[in-house]
Amino acid sequence: MSEFFHQYFDFHIMGAHFSEVLEGFLKNLLLFAVVVVLALIWGLILALVRQLPGRKLIPLRGLTIAYIDVLRAIPLLIIILLISGGIPYLNFLPKDIRIPHWFGQPDPFWYGVLALTLVYGAYMAEVYRAGIEAAQGGQMEAARSLGMSHSQAMRHVIVPQAITKIPAPMLNEMISLLKDTTLVSVVALGESVLVGREVLAETFNSSAVLLAGLMFLVITLPAARLVDKMIKRNQGKITRGAHIEVA
């Protein structure tokens, strides 16, 4: 038993490498913060394009659906490897894009940003879609019958309602995203898991890796509780709404 504790909970090792792991974890958070903004925007664009009306736009809609489906169906790790292992060698691209060092971050960071945004944009597009579809139907017809264009109706009627319906599932995606930032360690981004693995390789002890896991828990556990609460509160709202109609 003590062997077990020593392997995973060696407080000496945890203490010795705490600041390194924390620094790595801050890198996870930074990656998360950049990607979450970009993916929320990219996902909304995808969802809106998917909802565009008219026969002429069938090819564009089909392309969007294919993108969303394919990106969700391929392991994220493969996307990361395809981007980090391919883009540097595409010589027709300017060097600044092939090997980006923007805002003081190394190129693996930006490969991670691109891969995670492409994939999580697809996931978030699906969340937006659920919200948009829940808000549509009579609302779209009412807006259109008042003379509003499709885009006016989307902007003023459908999307504002869709957004009130999606915080819980969107937060779920964000929790997954935060965890998945660790995958960028495979392209040598010095985030918490990579730091933990280096300690593991040196000491044959898992405590630093576990420490990284604990740091994630501090954020993801309360967030998961929050998702639960939001879902419960939403159900309460639906019940109260029905009550008002009866009264």
Next chain:
Amino acid sequence: MAEAMVKLEGVHKRFGQLEVLKGVDLHVQKGEVVCILGPSGSGKSTLLRCVNLLEPPESGEIFVEGQDICKGPGSGTGEQSWNLDFVRQRVGMVFQQFNLFPHKTVLENVTLAPRQVLGKSRAEAEEKAKALLDRVGLSDKFDQYPERLSGGQQQRVAIARALAMEPHVMLFDEVTSALDPELVKEVLDTMRELASEGMTMLVVTHEMGFAKEVGDQVVFMDGGVIVEQGKPADVLDNPQQERTKKFLGLVLGTS
């Protein structure tokens, strides 16, 4: 005779295999109230939805104020066409399920389209909206959200919302069917007042009393065609067609 406000000629509409309208002709004069009756599935709601192109018809002609809305630049694409703007600026619609915007206050519900579509200023749109809400008896509800209103109040907001676009024709699609019985009257009263002010109205309804009292013309539809039409007293009290007799018997409980 003066140019008809709304004129339908041989209108057909199908959903997949199902032909919902099988050639409908109808003339509605300015200021006329036409009540459309019929069993569910008879095509009466589809007919109404064709008039403002929520459902573009497959064939046939629909004229609004003499203008063929099924033709013209951009027709057939179903979107962003010239006739869509033309129609939606002249034809207002009220739905069975109200379809108020739940995230907007009563006042915002009424001002949204005038501001976005007609480009009215906030002050101008609000002034007009307040007058309209006052007219439907809701001057104390400006800042409420729809969920706080009764069904009858919501439906009156929906009427005010449609009127804010200053339509020349109003379509009412079973607007009292989702209401508790005691709330029906307040909505019908609002419609009655509108009719007396000379609004041209197409009303799909099951309210026989309203049709008889307010309607200038009653149309009975079944199976995607108009079976019988005429003065309310003629159609409702002395129907000629078997199908009309049967339907009225069922609705009025006299057979």
